[in-house]
Structures are given as structure tokens and as C-alpha cells.
Amino acid sequence: MSLLSGGMTTWLSSDSHYNHARISEFCGRPYESVNRMNQDLMERWNSVVKPLDTTYHLGDFAFASKAQISEFRRALKGRIVLVRGNHDRSIKAMLECGFDQVVESMRLPRYNLFLRTFRTTISTRTNMQGTSVATSTTSGYPARGTEEAPF
Secondary structure, three states: OEEEEOOEEEEEEOOOOEOOOOHHHHHOOOOOOHHHHHHHHHHHHHHHOOOOOEEEEOOOOEOOOHHHHHHHHHHOOOEEEEEOOOOOOOHHHHHHOOOOEEEOEEEEHHHOEEEEEEEOOOOEEEEEEEOOOOOOHHHOOOOOOOOOOOO
């Protein structure tokens, strides 16, 4: 999902699960190998995210070592703010991997959104809350139903 803002775009993404060998099996992703999935996700990301864009990634970026997480992060364009999920390492570790900011939750007043990841003993659920949704591009937001999730 993207939110347009003065030439730069703010993106929302979650649950990329880079390097998670069984995520295709668990979630029905159409990949025969984890390497192909990683490559495809990075290509899709970089095809739409520009260097000055910001992406808010709502948890579960990668199921990998710190070195691998750093490689994935370096390969992706733009600023990335990570809202930590259950597969993400500590805030300190994720900052060391190159994320621009790592938080447990945050408010984006400009878009009237609150971003957080719920942690429970059953599962982790990501919740993006907003109370104001525009329906036309004249407001600076994409028209409802016009955005396709590229990654």
C-alpha cells in the first residue's frame, strides 16, 4: 500500500519473511525455493520504492541471521522503519542490520494511522489503524481501489 506525499511515497508492508524456508508452504506463496522468493520480493520492492521513499514494515522482515538480514536490508531501496514482529530480532540488533528506525509501535499523525504488531501466545497479528480514508487523489492519497500491493 502506498501513501503519496510531495514527490516521495510512503509505503506500508509486512511479513516479508525473507529467508523463511517454509513460509511458502504455510502461506501459499507461489515459490519453489526460498532463494527465488527472496529474489522476487527484492525485485518487486525495488521496482516501486525509490531511494527517497520511506517504507514502514510492520513486522517479520526476515527469519535469518544478522548477517543475512543486513544483506537483505542493503539490497532494498529507500528508508525502512521496522515495527518489530515476532520473527524480528531486538531493536538494537535490527538497527545494527541497517534499519533507519526500529520501534514496537508508532503513530503517523500525518496519515492518522497507528502502527503496531500484536504479540500473543497464539499468533502475531499486525494491526494498522486509521480513522480517515480519502477517496480521491485530490487529497494526496490514492483513490480507493487503485493501489495494488507490489510487494
